[in-house]
Amino acid sequence: MADEKYGLFIDYTWCTGCHSCEMACKVEHNFGEGVYGVKLFEDGPRMLPSGKYEYNYLPVFTSLCDLCAERVEMGKLPTCVHHCQAACMKYGKVEDLAKMAAETPRSWVYVPEQ
Amino acid sequence: MLTNELEGVNKDVYKTDWQWQEGEYTVTRTNMWTAPGCHNGCSVLYYTKDGKVEKIEGDPLSPYNQGRLCMRCLDVVETFYHPDRLKYPLKRVGERGENKWERITWDEAYDDIVEHVKEIWRDYGPESIVSMQGTGRNICWQTPYLSYAGFDSPNFVLGFLSGDACYLPRTTIGHCFMGDFFVADMSQHLEQRYADPEYVYPEYILNVGNNALVSNGDGFFGHWIVDVMKQGGTKLIVLDPSCTWLASKAEYWLQVRPGTDAAVVIAMINVIIEEDLYDHDFVENWCYGFEELAERAREYTPEIAAEIAGVDAELIREAARAFGKANPGTVQWGLKVDQTVCGIPLAQALLSIGAICGDIDVPGGMMIPRCAYDIPDSYGCGMWFLSDEMLGKMLGVETSPLHALGFDPTANGDTVLNAIETGEPYPIRMQFIQSTNPIANMAADAPRVYRAMKSVWYNVVVDVFMTPTAIACADIVLPCGMSCERNSARVWWWPLRSIVKVADYYEAKSDEQIILELGKRLHPERFPWNDDIELMTWWIQAGNRFHAGWPHKTDETFPELCEKVIDWPDDWAYRKYELGWLRDDGQPGFNTNTGRCELYNTLFEAWGFDPLPYYEEPPESPVSTPELFEEYPYVLTTGARTWEYFHSEERMVPRLRESHPDPLTDLHPDTAAKIGVCAGDWIWVENMRGKCKQRVRINPSLKPDTVRSEHGWWFPEREGAYPSLYGVFDCNINNLTVQGVTGPTLYGAPYANQICKIYPVTKENDESMTVAVINTGEAK
Numbered sequence: 015m016a017d018e019k020y021g022l023f024i025d026y027t028w029c030t031g032c033h034s035c036e037m038a039c040k041v042e043h044n045f046g047e048g049v050y051g052v053k054l055f056e057d058g059p060r061m062l063p064s065g066k067y068e069y070n071y072l073p074v075f076t077s078l079c080d081l082c083a084e085r086v087e088m089g090k091l092p093t094c095v096h097h098c099q100a101a102c103m104k105y106g107k108v109e110d111l112a113k114m115a116a117e118t119p120r121s122w123v124y125v126p127e128q
Numbered sequence: 129m130l131t132n133e134l135e136g137v138n139k140d141v142y143k144t145d146w147q148w149q150e151g152e153y154t155v156t157r158t159n160m161w162t163a164p165g166c167h168n169g170c171s172v173l174y175y176t177k178d179g180k181v182e183k184i185e186g187d188p189l190s191p192y193n194q195g196r197l198c199m200r201c202l203d204v205v206e207t208f209y210h211p212d213r214l215k216y217p218l219k220r221v222g223e224r225g226e227n228k229w230e231r232i233t234w235d236e237a238y239d240d241i242v243e244h245v246k247e248i249w250r251d252y253g254p255e256s257i258v259s260m261q262g263t264g265r266n267i268c269w270q271t272p273y274l275s276y277a278g279f280d281s282p283n284f285v286l287g288f289l290s291g292d293a294c295y296l297p298r299t300t301i302g303h304c305f306m307g308d309f310f311v312a313d314m315s316q317h318l319e320q321r322y323a324d325p326e327y328v329y330p331e332y333i334l335n336v337g338n339n340a341l342v343s344n345g346d347g348f349f350g351h352w353i354v355d356v357m358k359q360g361g362t363k364l365i366v367l368d369p370s371c372t373w374l375a376s377k378a379e380y381w382l383q384v385r386p387g388t389d390a391a392v393v394i395a396m397i398n399v400i401i402e403e404d405l406y407d408h409d410f411v412e413n414w415c416y417g418f419e420e421l422a423e424r425a426r427e428y429t430p431e432i433a434a435e436i437a438g439v440d441a442e443l444i445r446e447a448a449r450a451f452g453k454a455n456p457g458t459v460q461w462g463l464k465v466d467q468t469v470c471g472i473p474l475a476q477a478l479l480s481i482g483a484i485c486g487d488i489d490v491p492g493g494m495m496i497p498r499c500a501y502d503i504p505d506s507y508g509c510g511m512w513f514l515s516d517e518m519l520g521k522m523l524g525v526e527t528s529p530l531h532a533l534g535f536d537p538t539a540n541g542d543t544v545l546n547a548i549e550t551g552e553p554y555p556i557r558m559q560f561i562q563s564t565n566p567i568a569n570m571a572a573d574a575p576r577v578y579r580a581m582k583s584v585w586y587n588v589v590v591d592v593f594m595t596p597t598a599i600a601c602a603d604i605v606l607p608c609g610m611s612c613e614r615n616s617a618r619v620w621w622w623p624l625r626s627i628v629k630v631a632d633y634y635e636a637k638s639d640e641q642i643i644l645e646l647g648k649r650l651h652p653e654r655f656p657w658n659d660d661i662e663l664m665t666w667w668i669q670a671g672n673r674f675h676a677g678w679p680h681k682t683d684e685t686f687p688e689l690c691e692k693v694i695d696w697p698d699d700w701a702y703r704k705y706e707l708g709w710l711r712d713d714g715q716p717g718f719n720t721n722t723g724r725c726e727l728y729n730t731l732f733e734a735w736g737f738d739p740l741p742y743y744e745e746p747p748e749s750p751v752s753t754p755e756l757f758e759e760y761p762y763v764l765t766t767g768a769r770t771w772e773y774f775h776s777e778e779r780m781v782p783r784l785r786e787s788h789p790d791p792l793t794d795l796h797p798d799t800a801a802k803i804g805v806c807a808g809d810w811i812w813v814e815n816m817r818g819k820c821k822q823r824v825r826i827n828p829s830l831k832p833d834t835v836r837s838e839h840g841w842w843f844p845e846r847e848g849a850y851p852s853l854y855g856v857f858d859c860n861i862n863n864l865t866v867q868g869v870t871g872p873t874l875y876g877a878p879y880a881n882q883i884c885k886i887y888p889v890t891k892e893n894d895e896s897m898t899v900a901v902i903n904t905g906e907a908k
Binding site (some may be wrong): 030031032033034036037038040041048058059060061066067068069071085086088089090093096098099100101102126 | 138140141185186190195196197198199202203205206341350351354355357358370371372373375376377381771772779782783786787827828829
């Protein structure tokens, strides 16, 4: 279906910053130095007014992310989703992911160009 | 839910066969365990073509890692085929340090080694040969077997790791405390994992001395902790000087001064007993010495512990209540427990807190593991060939009854170092150095160990890359195979996993092949196997050597294991102490003198050690050496793990190095401002013993007086020959650490609780500590 868009869902409460998505992507696409399909961003550790610490990681997908079209064609998951150590990423139809996001605090859905 | 249920996994793509053809690739389902180094043993799919690994993926059908992989494994093809890998056996032709070698054949290498071994046997005795290995390598039984059965020497040692300060303090006190060890139960021994009806999620994990997400220590896949938090609502109590990601997610983060954890844990025991939160039934029926423990713990009020550790007393109380009420609670402990002089008493306190709360060997608690099929995956493998007289010559047995009685049988590194330096009690003439790079990594006081290692008459290094250690001291260098190039297995602890050879690399041989071929030339009767496959079958079937009961042994062969990929024995249960599985006599209880968890340790009492947990101040600290602290006014903790590297490895791998190019020292922003540096600036970290330079990373969660430096750094991109030596001492935090300062048992050393001063590197003061060490012997 032409109007069925696919994307990635990140439940970033659980993203531990392990870089597996980043490395899996670089290896899968054979990206050289300084080239990324997804780049991990770090926020923290930063003290909140309560004295607790905020510490977030977020994988940011770049314009080079093709949702692992070749792997998906073969019936596999995008390699970042497959290898995510915290298992906090999902691949699917954007409308399904949006429903998932509505039920999951601190999550987001990424929709690449397609 | 993450289980091994096939649901959700595309079985047209991911098959349950152990091998299949997929287009131009042969796909092999097996497991990965070193080289490169690691503490896990994750399940992978190798995609090979023409005898070469082209791609790797995590095996989604594996209950162990469920398809997940870390960045080192994801990039391992780049490591496997790095152009600098050792390809052929080498013999030194120049002076040590010149990095000049000639290619020789394996036969020539073995002949050279055998000739030297026989000469040492004749002139000095086998005890003058020391074998050593690095951590997290699949040679836990292979190097010991070669040492005992091949070289006839009792001196197998952990690469100059002072105080054997990695795991051995914990395993040793575990055996004295309850005859066994424990691991946090993340359902890893159940084939159905979290979906097994018997499994219970822990309510609380008390996390001490590790950041398991990064370290994955001791056969524990760190992200299992995230699984149980996410799926089971498990909460955390974290003791850590820095706010790690886990600490940021914890209900209770206790920011302890490095090295003071024991005071806090004993105070938690105090609160749990005082407020009657302990498990009366378990204490009454399965523990020994509760009153004595209670009396000792009373000395450690939360206020006293708070003052020692620099944390809030009320927070200690609240954390203690949370753990005391948790049903079940569990403990996730790690390396930093061992890296204090009170490593043993801290580990004893952690065992005690779990025992009095009734968490021992219950689902979701502190599970008692043994190796599947009781396979002798141990440092004692082959020790049965040594006479009592020869065992008595093991370095370290004189000074510690724990070593004498073979609790975690290795020689003591500090004592070996002394023997090399002094020739007492006998000279050391040869080092067999298998996959360890001590001067770059685990040796405290690295310059001292460097001086000692290069003074030994004859040295053999087995490794995957040329290392500073090899250039400094080796006469023969042997290229060993990486994980994809070996027939082997991973068992520690459960289940048993195959490691299947799918590729070759020039003339590299697996560690199994090397010990077999070399051993055959020394004692053919003890190395009767025709090849590595027969050797592996022997090993898999060699169980029940030490234990009368559980686990039972197997008659499975290595080829059968390869087809199974992962083998789950059927003799697994919780509360094994009730079943009579733990004791040699088959009776219920624990395998100790009293049959109980010994809160008051009868063996320690007999040996003259303190039988109860206690806190001891680090030997150099603001409290124990206040005058020295004026000159070195920061507490230095070392060894925090990085995602990219396993200790001193992988600095030559481009994608990993891109992600983490430099050695980093964490400073609080106020501290950085005080000494006038910003993120990315180079600073000197210095104390009485030496200095090194690292780059600043700002870490606002640290206390301003705490400095946190990385370890394991050398620079394979630089010249190997003297005086460059890959820059091994330039950024080496072990220029500052100390040898020979351990707990009374010889276990535990203060790697992670030093003192230091810091100041900017300038044009005027910049110099190479490697050149300094080569010229003067010291990093000053």
